[in-house]
Amino acid sequence: MTDISFKDRVVVITGAGGGLGRTYALEIARRGGAVVVNDLGGQVDGTSGSSEMADRVAAEIRSAGGRAVANYDSITTPQAGERIANAAIESFGRIDALINNAGNLRNAAMVDLSEDDRDAVWAVHLAGTFNVTKPIFHQMVKQGYGRIVFTSSAAGLFGNAEQSAYGAAKAGVVGLMNVLAQEGTPHGILCNALAPSAFSRMAEKVNLDHAEKMNALVAPFLSALDPTFVTPIVVYLASEACHTTHDIYSATGGRIARIFVGLSEGWLGPRDKPATVEQIAARIDTIRDTSRFQVPGSLVDEFHILANQIAKS
Numbered sequence: 001m002t003d004i005s006f007k008d009r010v011v012v013i014t015g016a017g018g019g020l021g022r023t024y025a026l027e028i029a030r031r032g033g034a035v036v037v038n039d040l041g042g043q044v045d046g047t048s049g050s051s052e053m054a055d056r057v058a059a060e061i062r063s064a065g066g067r068a069v070a071n072y073d074s075i076t077t078p079q080a081g082e083r084i085a086n087a088a089i090e091s092f093g094r095i096d097a098l099i100n101n102a103g104n105l106r107n108a109a110m111v112d113l114s115e116d117d118r119d120a121v122w123a124v125h126l127a128g129t130f131n132v133t134k135p136i137f138h139q140m141v142k143q144g145y146g147r148i149v150f151t152s153s154a155a156g157l158f159g160n161a162e163q164s165a166y167g168a169a170k171a172g173v174v175g176l177m178n179v180l181a182q183e184g185t186p187h188g189i190l191c192n193a194l195a196p197s198a199f200s201r202m203a204e205k206v207n208l209d210h211a212e213k214m215n216a217l218v219a220p221f222l223s224a225l226d227p228t229f230v231t232p233i234v235v236y237l238a239s240e241a242c243h244t245t246h247d248i249y250s251a252t253g254g255r256i257a258r259i260f261v262g263l264s265e266g267w268l269g270p271r272d273k274p275a276t277v278e279q280i281a282a283r284i285d286t287i288r289d290t291s292r293f294q295v296p297g298s299l300v301d302e303f304h305i306l307a308n309q310i311a312k313s
């Protein structure tokens with residue numbers, strides 16, 4: 001296979017001053033792409049800020065002969081999203097890909113979670129992703145081309161204790177991707193989501209239940225939890241070679257897999273009157289049975305699936 005190039009491509013990466021985002025920026029620049037390195041340069045909880053982190057990565061790219069500009073906006077306002085999009089267009093003339101990667105973390109059990117912490121997490125992961133995506137999506141519509149990567153998390157898709165605000169936002173990001181995949185298709189804009197696992201400064205803050213058991217569990221693939229093991233799938237999703245949309249990928253310990261929302265065959269209840277509660281109780285195992293399922297491509301697709309099921313019954 002020929003090398004996947006980013007020559008003449010422009011990629012915006014939020015939170016690219018460290019952790020996973022830095023690895024995406026370096027690899028895309030190495031492949032010829034111009035990169036907007038956005039980073040607030042703050043603490044893992046999203047407080048404070050400095051130009052240092054974004055500057056360091058942009059300088060690293062330029063000293064290796066690549067093209068990069070730094071941007072220090074916190075993505076928590078729509079104005080910041082506009083400034084980030086403008087930085088890309090003013091510096092490089094277009095935007096081919098956006099990697100929504102910036103994130104903060106504030107963990108607490110539901111009973112202890114403050115509204116401040118909840119809002120701070122939603123402001124970056126959910127509103128922040130909206131803020132940056134909206135102007136860039138608009139630019140991509142004008143261009144008739146685009147690739148957008150949304151960063152979700154197993155904490156939201158599968159669940160992890162003490163991450164209610166974070167998990168809700170990360171599941172919300174998938175909802176945004178689902179809708180923009182539909183809106184983007186006619187304009188050549190492909191949208192996919194990622195659920196990564198990697199030892200970054202953020203991972204150190206996660207309360208993995210039974211930490212000792214987790215350590216034993218991850219021991220066989222510990223070295224593959226380096227952030228660079230997540231990089232290739234993200235670079236692929238941001239590239240012209242990518243042809244998938246509306247997908248969610250897990251990148252964990254060297255294993256890349258697809259995560260999907262499936263619809264079980266379920267139970268075809270009466271259509272002349274609603275099922276009784278007792279009928280549901282009697283069939284709950286059939287309803288829950290996942291041995292036969294489909295993956296709807298959209299809300300409308302679910303209706304097609306049902307219509308086919310009824311026609312065959």
Ligand SMILES: NC(=O)c1ccc[n+]([C@@H]2O[C@H](COP(=O)([O-])OP(=O)(O)OC[C@H]3O[C@@H](n4cnc5c(N)ncnc54)[C@H](O)[C@@H]3O)[C@@H](O)[C@H]2O)c1
Pocket residue numbers: 014015016017018019020021038039040041042043044046053073074075076100101102103104124128151152153154195196197198199200201202203
């Ligand atoms: N590391 C993991 O195991 C893991 C697991 C699931 C999801 N994720 C997600 O992957 C992404 C990258 O995380 P990471 O592990 O590299 O963590 P990280 O803390 O190393 O990187 C996140 C970056 O985002 C920046 N940032 C934070 N708030 C910002 C804001 N308001 N505006 C702009 N930049 C901001 C930070 O300064 C930091 O450089 C995050 O969205 C995170 O939620 C990571």
